[in-house]
Structures are given as C-alpha cells and as structure tokens.
Amino acid sequence: MRTPADPSRWADLGPRAASAAVMIGIGTACVVAGGVWFQMVTVFVTAVMIWELWTMIEPQGPTRGMLLAALVASVLSGQLELQETWGLVLFLLAAIGGAVTLKRERLTFFAFALGVQVAGWGLVTFRLEYGFYWLLWLIGVVVMTDVAGYFAGRLIGGPKFWPRVSPKKTWSGTIAGWVGAAAVGMIFSSFAGLGPQMVPLSILLSVASQWGDIAESALKRRMGVKDSSALIPGHGGLFDRFDAMLGASLFMLLVSAVVGVPGGPT
Template sequence: MSGVSDLGTRALVGSLAAIVALAALVAGGWLLWAFVAIVAAIALLEWAALAGSATARTAIALGLFAIVLLVASPGSWGPVRDTVALLSILAIVAAMAVGSGKVGWGLIYAGAPAISLLFLRSQPQGFGLALWTILIVILTDTGAYFVGRAVGGPKLSPKLSPKKTWAGLLGGMVAALLGGAAVGAMFGLPGATLWLGAPLAIVAQAGDLYESALKRQAGVKDSGRLLPGHGGILDRIDGLVPVAALVATLVAGGVL
C-alpha cells in the first residue's frame, strides 16, 4: 500500500509542477524568466549542500548567479544576452575555482540549462522547441520507470542507481523517440526532432546517473525535500541539465 501511496504522491506533485512549468512556458517573457530563475537558484543551493560548500561561499555564488540571471532577463539588452550570460558563468567559475570548494561548478550545472531554456524559448519556434526538449526528458523518465518495473533484468549501473535497468533505458529511448517525433511533427519543428529523441534519452539518463553519483558521494538519498515523493529540484531536473544545454548548442550551431 505504501508503494501505491508513494506513486500517488509522485503523480500529484509531478502533475502540479508540470502545470506550473507549462503555464510559464506558454507565457514566456518575464514569467518564464522568473520561474526559471527560482528553479535554478534552488538547484544551485542544493548543489552547494551536496558539495558541502561553506555558507559564505554559497552566498557569494548565489549573488553572482543573480547577476547572470539579470543579464539573461527579458529586459536586458540585445539578442546576444544569453551568450553573454553563459560567458559570465564561465568567467565566474574560473574565478571561483582558484579558491577552495566546488560550489562554483554548480553555476554551470544550474546555470547552463536555465540559460539554454531561455535561449530556446526566444527562438522563432521557441515554444515548440522548449516544450519538445522538456518532454524528451519526461518521456525518457516515464518510459524507463514503467518498462524497468515491468521487465526488470540487468541493472544499468548497480552502484549509482540500483533500480535502473537496461530494459528501462530502452523503454525510455523508445518513448522519447515516438513522443519526440509526434511533438516535432505537431509543431513543425526541424526534421532532426523526428529521430533525436532516442539519443537524447541516453543523454538524459547519463545526467540522472551523474546526479546519483553526486548524492552517493554526499551520502544522501535525495538532493532535497522540496517536492514530496520526488525529493529536491536537482532530482527532477538532473536529466534536463545536459539535454537542454545540448539542444541549445545544436540550435545555436544551426544543426537543429
């Protein structure tokens, strides 16, 4: 019964979070920026906790991150604001890496996907591109969860994530491929969206495993307790972190 209860809690919280995220994505502009900024700031704080960063150093990183987010805001100047924001993140990380602590790297982990999503939403087909990117990750997680539970079999990475299986990964790839193709066709997105779902599912799962490694190193089960049944923000966006950054890179490079 507890398993059913946990699944119900996960479904309810996940649905509410999806509604809020979709509303922000549809609205775009300042509302999306505010939503992304809040999520990214919480993600940075969770990273700092996992890294065991000192309070003062975390506060400095959060303050610098706020400046970067302001640079990437809709009220900022020019169409290259996202590029300037990303370069600012890299400069800050380089500066903070000189000292001790790992929180500076959290700026990349939390900042890159945030700026990437804002960049994608600002494109001519921005809503469709951003929605497609997010859905690829959701479909990967959903397919992997249900196929993994139904089929079982060899573990994908027993030490990092004992519940993940190769069958689950395949299920996530199929779900992302079919769902991504459907969304790409629905919004008239570039042809690559018809097949990119499967390889991006692998990227999403890699992001998930990387966050699992961070939690294992920190000796915790979840990155936080903000989302009942899910854990913390990082537990929900771990797959989106590399996928959003990669999709934005492909779009910026004219590949997608």
C-alpha cells in the first residue's frame, strides 16, 4: 500500500497539467467566441469520440470508425445549422449503422454513440438558448468536480467508490467534487442573482458528470483497455476527458425539458 507521501501518485500530474492547459486554452476561446467556433470544436470532439468508441470495441477496424466519425460530423453539423427537432432522428444513422456492422457489443455501441451525439448537440443548444455564462457555470462545475476529486482522492484516499468499475475513484474524491460544485453554484448564484437553488442543482450536475465518468470507466473495463485512445499525453483520449461533460450535458437537457433552467434563457 502506498503512503500519502508516496510521490508516484503524482507521476501523471505534469503531463495532465500541460495537456489540460492546452485544452482549456482552446476550449475557453471557442466557448467565448460561441457561434460557429464553438460548433466546430463540438463537432470535432463528438466525431473523435465516436471513432474512439468504435476502436475500443473493434480495434482491428479503425477505417470504419473514421467513416462513422465523418458521418456523425456531417449529421451533427447539419442539425446544429438547421436546429430542427425532427433532425435528431438522424443521430440514429451512425448509432444503428455502427451497431449492425459490429460482431459484438452492438447495444453498447448504439447506446454510447447515440448518447455522445445528443450530448454534443445539447451543449451547443444550451449555449445558444441560455448564453455564455450558463455554459461557463456548467463547465465550471464539471472541471471543479474533476479537480477537487483528483486532489482529494490522492491527498486523503480512503475507501473506493466503486472499485470494480473505477478503481481509482474514492469516496473522499467523490464528496470533494460535490463540495467544489456547490462552491461554483454559490458563486454563480451570487453573480447572477438566481437564489440558493443553484447549489443543489450544481451538486446534481456534479453527480451527473461523475456518472458520465463512471459509465466510460465501465466501458473501458468491459473492453479491456486503459484509455479510449492515446491522443492526449497524460490524459488518454478525448472520450477520457469529455466523459464527465457528456453526463452533465445529458442531465441539463433533461432538466431544461422537464422543469426548466432557473432564470430562463439569457
């Protein structure tokens, strides 16, 4: 068992920090710019995640994964441009097309492929309908949940949250993520004048982001891989970095459809 002073637990901090700085810089610029810039980066990330999903399930057939990624990029770009509700049905094309050509894990591919596309569409739609600051809140909660969980898990340690699915995730890191999310909610609430309901909403969003991470961890363990790909030094693939954002996006789509977002569109 490693002790709290064991420096090996911080071995990945350098590469993670460097890669994170680059991604944060690009992501922040696109989020601030909004419009076609945010749409382009969302389409790119979504398409790459579809490719990573395919290669995790079928590592011997990356070309088909690229074709599916291209299809997803085309469909998502068209849907973001048209913003027609009926167009969401087109997300089934890649999900079904990929599933029927696989020899195994067809339902797994279908479910994740559909979820990834809907989440990508949801992020852009959320930015369009509610504005920059609401998207900043969503990203802030997801990032704070990850950062607080990372440091608390390594500094405090303790019992594992779900060792069979996510061996590194601890209860201390999980709870620290909720606390960090609550702090983001308090800051946003004070800034936007939305009241105390933002704190529990931020915690629920944090939980959703953690379940996005857990779902991808379960997928990787099921496929017997450590990372979704090796595209990002110290981080693995884009799926590894944006899994929590997927859970958060799907959660906010549900909230906005069922009960609405506090304050409404800006």
